[in-house]
Amino acid sequence: MSLMRWFARKAGLDIRSSKYSYSEDPVLGFTSSRKQADRWVNSTCGYCSVGCGMQLGVKDGHVVSVRGNRAHPVNAGKLCPKGLAEHYTIEAEGRARFPLLRKNGQLERVNWDDAIGTMVEQFRAVQCKYGPESLGIISTGQLVTEEFYALGKLVQLGFGTRNYDGNTTLCMSTAVAGYKRSFGSDGPPGAYEDLEHADVILLIGANVAENHPILCTRLEANQSKTLIVVDPRVTKTAMMADIYLPVKPRSDLALINGLLRIVIDEDLYDKSFVASHTSGLEDLRESLTPYTLDYAAQITGLEPELIRKTALLYANAKAAFIGWTMGVNHSTKGTETVNAINNLALITGNIGRKGASPFSITGQCNAMGTRETGFTSGIPGYRKFESEMDRREIARLWNISAERIPTQRGLAYPDIIEGAVAGKIRALWILGTNPLVSFPNIDVLKHALGNLDFLVVQDGFHPTPTTELADLVLPAAIWGEKEGTYTNSERRVSKVNAAVAPPAEARSDFDIFLAVAEHLGCREELFPDWREPRDAFDEWRRVSAGRLCDYSGMTYELLDQSCGVQWPYPIGEKSRATASRRLYSNGQFETDDGRARLLSTRWEPFPEQPNSEFPLILNTGRTVEHWHTRTKTGAISILQRMSPRAWLEMNPKDAQQLNLQAHDRVEVISARGRVSKIELRITEIVAPGQVFLPFHFAETNANQITQSAFDPISREPNYKQCAVRVERSSGNPA
Numbered sequence: 001m002s003l004m005r006w007f008a009r010k011a012g013l014d015i016r017s018s019k020y021s022y023s024e025d026p027v028l029g030f031t032s033s034r035k036q037a038d039r040w041v042n043s044t045c046g047y048c049s050v051g052c053g054m055q056l057g058v059k060d061g062h063v064v065s066v067r068g069n070r071a072h073p074v075n076a077g078k079l080c081p082k083g084l085a086e087h088y089t090i091e092a093e094g095r096a097r098f099p100l101l102r103k104n105g106q107l108e109r110v111n112w113d114d115a116i117g118t119m120v121e122q123f124r125a126v127q128c129k130y131g132p133e134s135l136g137i138i139s140t141g142q143l144v145t146e147e148f149y150a151l152g153k154l155v156q157l158g159f160g161t162r163n164y165d166g167n168t169t170l171c172m173s174t175a176v177a178g179y180k181r182s183f184g185s186d187g188p189p190g191a192y193e194d195l196e197h198a199d200v201i202l203l204i205g206a207n208v209a210e211n212h213p214i215l216c217t218r219l220e221a222n223q224s225k226t227l228i229v230v231d232p233r234v235t236k237t238a239m240m241a242d243i244y245l246p247v248k249p250r251s252d253l254a255l256i257n258g259l260l261r262i263v264i265d266e267d268l269y270d271k272s273f274v275a276s277h278t279s280g281l282e283d284l285r286e287s288l289t290p291y292t293l294d295y296a297a298q299i300t301g302l303e304p305e306l307i308r309k310t311a312l313l314y315a316n317a318k319a320a321f322i323g324w325t326m327g328v329n330h331s332t333k334g335t336e337t338v339n340a341i342n343n344l345a346l347i348t349g350n351i352g353r354k355g356a357s358p359f360s361i362t363g364q365c366n367a368m369g370t371r372e373t374g375f376t377s378g379i380p381g382y383r384k385f386e387s388e389m390d391r392r393e394i395a396r397l398w399n400i401s402a403e404r405i406p407t408q409r410g411l412a413y414p415d416i417i418e419g420a421v422a423g424k425i426r427a428l429w430i431l432g433t434n435p436l437v438s439f440p441n442i443d444v445l446k447h448a449l450g451n452l453d454f455l456v457v458q459d460g461f462h463p464t465p466t467t468e469l470a471d472l473v474l475p476a477a478i479w480g481e482k483e484g485t486y487t488n489s490e491r492r493v494s495k496v497n498a499a500v501a502p503p504a505e506a507r508s509d510f511d512i513f514l515a516v517a518e519h520l521g522c523r524e525e526l527f528p529d530w531r532e533p534r535d536a537f538d539e540w541r542r543v544s545a546g547r548l549c550d551y552s553g554m555t556y557e558l559l560d561q562s563c564g565v566q567w568p569y570p571i572g573e574k575s576r577a578t579a580s581r582r583l584y585s586n587g588q589f590e591t592d593d594g595r596a597r598l599l600s601t602r603w604e605p606f607p608e609q610p611n612s613e614f615p616l617i618l619n620t621g622r623t624v625e626h627w628h629t630r631t632k633t634g635a636i637s638i639l640q641r642m643s644p645r646a647w648l649e650m651n652p653k654d655a656q657q658l659n660l661q662a663h664d665r666v667e668v669i670s671a672r673g674r675v676s677k678i679e680l681r682i683t684e685i686v687a688p689g690q691v692f693l694p695f696h697f698a699e700t701n702a703n704q705i706t707q708s709a710f711d712p713i714s715r716e717p718n719y720k721q722c723a724v725r726v727e728r729s730s731g732n733p734a
């Protein structure tokens with residue numbers, strides 16, 4: 001049975017028909033006639049970065065159903081369980097409806113004018129007293145691109161602080177840093193279509209079957225591929241593999257360096273590509289000296305023959321694709337691992353061609369949008385803070401003095417939190433993220449937030465663990481209630497449209513930013529004549545013109561008609577709007593000399609190795625039914641029923657040694673804290689010595705026990721390994 005059918009059966013849904021309907025609505029008990037929409041609004045899914053096209057069915061001012069858009073090139077009408085139930089988020093319980101200000105310890109309703117007036121007054125007071133950079137902003141990958149573009153200008157030019165980052169640093173910053181180092185710019189080079197054309201597909205630390213389910217349909221469509229999956233856990237994706245490599249945790253860098261050495265030693269590399277389009281081969285070759293087959297086998301725990309077979313398959317492929325996600329990024333060696341992946345693609349010439357690409361599979365629906373237009377770790381349009389030319393160019397486009405553009409980035413997310421602990425960050429604006437569940441080692445975060453003079457949280461839901469701590473809660477419109485664009489993992493820009501108005505007094509983030517700018521007195525300067533997202537999009541088209549992420553040829557109308565267009569799409573582009581586009585097809589990279597860099601990397605053991613007190617390695621991650629901190633999916637009963645609570649996966653050998661039985665309630669304890677009363681699943685999905693806990697559940701929060709260890713280059717947390725022990729909970733029947 002195909003994975004999609006398996007999901008559908010589990011969810012009781014018919015995914016084959018784009019006009020699927022529940023015979024009986026499993027949540028509300030509607031009959032299908034009650035769900036028959038009067039009109040359909042085209043949009044794009046607001047969960048993951050696959051970016052499926054969908055249509056929202058509206059009846060009497062309510063979104064009563066969704067269906068996949070058959071005309072959309074990404075998903076051709078299919079949706080995964082979260083997408084199929086997405087309309088329930090709009091009227092879910094717990095939507096934020098009114099601005100709330102803390103008075104005498106209680107959050108009380110205020111009007112918008114008072115809310116934003118207070119916010120601006122408090123932020124300004126803190127900045128006057130402690131300096132402009134005492135204000136921090138932590139944003140997200142889940143707004144529309146137009147909002148990201150507006151927010152960057154508002155923060156850097158309006159508030160004048162560089163200490164601005166997002167939850168993307170918990171997620172994709174490693175891929176971004178890796179791309180910049182290897183290719184001179186951010187930007188995933190390939191296209192989804194490559195999954196159908198590659199003859200070898202290597203997936204490293206990417207569980208697409210749970211987390212990017214609609215990409216599995218591409219894998220299934222490619223009958224002649226060899227699929228190789230690298231993951232310490234036998235995931236649903238691993239179960240689809242032709243070759244499964246059960247690596248020891250965080251040994252990927254040793255594996256890839258081992259593969260690189262075989263390819264070079266056995267003369268299997270693409271000499272002409274390397275000579276014409278790369279630099280650094282000799283240093284790379286030298287750095288690989290330690291990575292003999294035996295050494296790689298010892299570090300990874302894999303059979304030497306399996307490693308060699310993988311190297312030969314990859315190097316001899318006509319077109320090879322390497323996809324990776326959080327198994328790589330969530331690591332203090334993440335950026336180096338991405339560079340090693342890029343090295344492997346480069347020396348075999350597997351980039352810029354049909355089927356051939358190194359490819360970070362993005363996480364959130366619009367993490368790409370903030371990477372392109374955001375003003376956090378770079379200047380909009382993949383411009384660099386360090387480049388005087390870039391600063392001058394953007395200043396000219398914005399008609400401001402170049403001195404106002406920072407010459408280097410401010411603090412990254414974990415450093416903003418550290419700054420608050422140290423009393424340097426005194427006010428914080430958190431939007432579209434729920435760090436009280438998602439940030440590692442959350443006791444540090446709680447300490448940081450407790451130190452603040454003023455905390456603003458802007459979210460579509462309230463209460464959440466984070467809004468509950470706010471001094472001011474700003475209620476935001478969510479997906480289905482606002483207009484703009486998302487960019488998916490393959491750089492496809494798709495339109496997002498409003499089907500209904502936000503609840504009560506909630507406003508779109510875009511409108512909130514304009515109102516804040518108005519109070520700050522910089523609206524006319526930063527957002528001249530802006531009324532709606534389209535105005536931001538039109539300015540962004542001009543600002544991106546000539547850059548790698550060139551939008552200048554796109555219009556809202558074109559995006560609506562063609563169901564999404566991949567960038568670069570410069571003005572006057574001749575090819576079909578929907579054609580697949582790849583980066584670096586001409587062998588020209590974004591570095592000064594136009595060559596991609598082959599970079600030396602070094603494997604190291606992960607921080608916090610298991611020891612006698614904490615003998616097990618904790619891995620954390622996701623399940624198909626839930627989205628992150630469950631503000632949305634926790635409120636949708638069909639998804640909640642399929643996956644109601646957290647569980648801990650443990651190998652039968654460890655369970656036997658600890659005298660634990662299936663379904664026992666257990667405690668998971670690290671040097672930082674404990675998570676209590678988790679249901680035990682005894683399964684060979686995890687190897688002996690390792691356990692796995694999903695991080696979706698605030699009640700049993702995995703980040704109570706994860707550690708504060710960050711990649712030195714990208715600042716991304718090492719979420720995937722820390723040392724723990726497991727005990728039976730008290731009061732549990734033995």
Ligand SMILES: Nc1nc2c(c(=O)[nH]1)N[C@H]1C(S)=C(S)[C@@H](COP(=O)(O)OP(=O)(O)OC[C@H]3O[C@@H](n4cnc5c(=O)[nH]c(N)nc54)[C@H](O)[C@@H]3O)O[C@H]1N2
Nearest residue numbers: 205207211233249250325326327363364621622624627628
């Ligand atoms: N259903 C669902 N889908 C989602 C999301 C969601 O919350 N729910 N979130 C979205 C977001 S923002 C993201 S970033 C993506 C994340 O998508 P994924 O990266 O696929 O998600 P994870 O489950 O966090 O981790 C992936 C895999 O990394 C493996 N791993 C752990 N340690 C190692 C290691 O040392 N080496 C290797 N090779 N693998 C390792 C884990 O066992 C796990 O199977 O999903 C997106 N899609």
Ligand SMILES: Nc1nc2c(c(=O)[nH]1)N[C@H]1C(S)=C(S)[C@@H](COP(=O)(O)OP(=O)(O)OC[C@H]3O[C@@H](n4cnc5c(=O)[nH]c(N)nc54)[C@H](O)[C@@H]3O)O[C@H]1N2
Nearest residue numbers: 171432433434438458459460476478620628629631695719
């Ligand atoms: N242990 C462990 N921790 C992890 C991970 C892991 O694998 N293991 N994964 C990490 C990764 S990759 C990620 S991406 C993060 C995700 O972590 P978070 O970003 O904290 O997770 P979400 O639940 O997606 O939070 C998004 C918030 O935005 C709100 N929201 C939704 N739409 C809108 C909108 O349009 N406007 C506004 N203003 N708000 C909106 C939602 O209600 C929600 O509260 O978690 C990280 N944490």
Ligand code: SF4
Nearest residue numbers: 045047048052080083
């Ligand atoms: S695969 Fe991702 S984009 Fe597609 S329906 Fe599922 S959650 Fe939405």
Ligand SMILES: [Mo]
Nearest residue numbers: 170171363364
């Ligand atoms: Mo993510």
